Amino acid sequence: MSAANPVPRHRAYRILVGAAFRGQLQYRGNLLLTLAGGVAYQGIGLVFLWTLTTRFGDLGGWSMAEIAFLYGMRVTAHGLLMVPTSQLHYLDQSIRTGEFDRYLVRPAGPLMQLLCRQIHVPTLGDLFTGVVVLAVAAHQVGFRPTPAALLYLCLALVGGAMVEGACQLAFASFSFRMMSNLALRGLLDDIMNTFGGYPLKVFPDTARLGLTYLVPVAFVAYLPAGVLLDRTDGLHVTAWLAYGAPLVGPLLYAAAYLLWRTQLRHYSSSGT
Template sequence: MTVPAGPGAGSAARPVPRLYAYGLLMRAAVKSQLQYRGNLLFGLAGGAAFQGVGLAFIWVVATRFGAVGGWSMTEICLLYGMRLTSHGLWVVPGNQLYFLDVTIQTGEFDRYLVRPTGVLPQLLARGIHLPVFGDLVTGLVILTGAAWQLGVPHSAAGVLYLVLALVGGAMVEGAFQIGISAMCFRTLSNRSLRVLVDSVMNSFGGYPLKVFPGPARFVLTFLVPVAFVAYLPAGVLLGRAGDLHVPLWAACAAPGAGPLLLWLAHRLWRAQSAHYSSSGT
């Protein structure tokens, strides 16, 4: 049975604005989790510990060799903090995208189609995964400490660029995950691919990409856009734009890649959702 994927299909109720519906549903999800304060604290600690292991490994490498790709440990902390903060800004509101396969296979997705609002906001607000808050908090702590040690950004314009870079980086990661998830309407399951991309972002996003060979840098810039999440903006803030593997204008414009990719991902989502077929369960 093919179910129309348009928002509000089969409902005569007045459509609810997507952002308003998302806000209401997310507020309810957060309130339900706040009833268990101990679980929240353990979730934060778990997320922070997981991300801290990655930074500790980079610290070991930097301690052994003195620098990584010519970047000091403090500069790498700035890069790592930017990447992790952008990851947190995306994964806190968007973590439920990882469960798209389950909602399709169990028929839960059918319910989203008959409600008078967009299906994507309903999916993203179906619940909340507590450890992701640990990612965001850890990223902000590392970023703040490194920025204070390095004295960056140096001006109000630099602060604005940093904020735009963090939001843009979150959009880049979110766009890539939404775009991959959109193919699930045809394949029914591709969670392993989304987990793989998330692993690539986490594994390589905290390193200066100049440590990798040319083909790897190309892949991590133009195929899986890890460089646009934090590496290129961090290079601009640190005055290292001349050392990057892209032109100066491209590095400075890196935050703009996020809105563009997110727009393209949303269009792909809408196009692929038309191919959704109910599981009948």
């Protein structure tokens, strides 16, 4: 394509992702091992929750099947995010090594180029684990797959992925000023992974508010799961906010992308 007729962004994204994935397929033994590692990592979290409910009966009035449904939603949303965006974690490295300079002189957007630089295979294991756990748990809790429920579930999973993605993108954008804030994004990851699979009812009021309005963990899976499991009466927010949880993701991601564009102006090459 000529400069006057550039490749459309959606096509450029497919081309770059396809090339990155084909690169990973060159090492199939490593591919299988890393996939197994992703499944094992998320499976350990579920086993820990099962141990807690076996010992204490339930958590905040949620049965093990309901918690597994919540956990499946959380891990599926996380997988939907990480499969296409895991390379955001390499932003600091690309700035320090000067790799990011190349993104600025190519016709494709710098964020797209960063996200397509490679495929992090274990994230496929996250997505696979989440889908399997969610499907099994949905059967156990008697989830009725009506068109409305399935539509809300799909919107909630995508919206939950965008909530977590918005937080990561917003934090990452400050790397253009700080050169490195990977520790801060690691802390965000820890918060999401540690608290995202639990019914927030088990935490004190202050923690619930923080995990809803400061770090919006509740909007990733807890509030949508409450709607799908008909538990809106036991949530710490109004029912309309729980039903509208899938809309929070796109709104936060739009704001995070605007912040990214603003902070990108402050990028200064490392000179390497």
